[in-house]
Amino acid sequence: MLQSPEFNSNLIKAKAKKFGFQNCGISRADFLEEDARPFESWLKHNYQGEMSYMENYFDKRLDPRRLVEGSKSVISLSYNYFPEKNLANLGNLKISKYAYGEDYHEIIKEILREMVAELKDEIGDIECRVFTDSAPILERSWARKSGIGWVGKNANLITKQTGSFYFLAEIICDLELVEDYETTDHCGSCRKCIDACPTDAIVADRVIDGSKCISYATIELKNEIPAHFKGKMEDWMFGCDICQDVCPWNRFSKPHQQEKFKPNSLLQNLEKSDWQELSQELFSEIFRKSPVKRTKFAGLKRNIEFLTDSKTSNF
Ligand code: SF4
Ligand code: SF4
Incomplete structure (x- = not known):
């Protein structure tokens, strides 16, 4: 089944919505030119502390084609984890919201696998790999490039409509797709x-x-x-x-619907x-x-x- 890049891109975005992702954006799999220098400088300043794994696979982090051979597109996705109740307001010891429920790695990967299986049924054989905080990928940079949001002064990716309490995930695949554009920065003079x-x-x-x-x-x-x-x-x-x-921007966050994150x-x-x-x-x-x-x-x-x-x- 040979479909146009436009058709496949629209299909992928519709599937992303069906599988519960908040946002989906597409970039061409290419060298992350503008991120290379800042990332190198971050490492040189030792801002990674003991996270020495950040120093590994420098080239792969900047170029997904080195990670997934023959890849042509990076599909970036965001998945909401904003909870109904903020446990940090209860005067107790605090845990980051993303960790209230079950481990997102397994849950989101499973959702991605199911989504890819449906895509393969409808598009045909696709070579791809799925990721969520699980491989040397500059996830935030890809999400920014694909227009999901801008990188705020707190270094989180922020989306106008949905804030920043979401996980990022990627499907890197060999499909030619229609690229999305970066969005503008809305931090302004806020600090x-x-x-x-x-x-x-x-x-x-x-x-x-x-x-x-x-x-x-x-x-x-x-x-x-x-x-x-x-x-x-x-x-x-x-x-x-x-x-x-x-x-x-997190005033606009709405509670997630994922039972397993409760x-x-x-x-x-x-x-x-x-x-x-x-x-x-x-x-x-x-x-x-x-x-x-x-x-x-x-x-x-x-x-x-x-x-x-x-x-x-x-x-
Ligand atoms: S940078 Fe953000 S997450 Fe880290 S200590 Fe400061 S407020 Fe907390
Ligand atoms: S909008 Fe304000 S609080 Fe949010 S990331 Fe930008 S500077 Fe920080």
């Missing part, structure tokens, strides 16, 4: 995210020093949390949403003192399917203990 960041991790416009970021300290860091985070963590025990919570009741009901006494058994029960299991019990316990010692915590 709410820069002013709100408690650790001054937004070191320049759209540049995050990962080693100063609470998300990095609570998730990526394998060793002790450095003393300079003391008193600045604002009770975040896994991730940090501050620079997104203050962003005016928090389990234990997560909603535990209080600060319960977290302090967290056992391995309880950790496994609450986070068995959650992205929080990445830190393992020892990592979350370390974070909780760091907060307990911190002056700002109300234990």
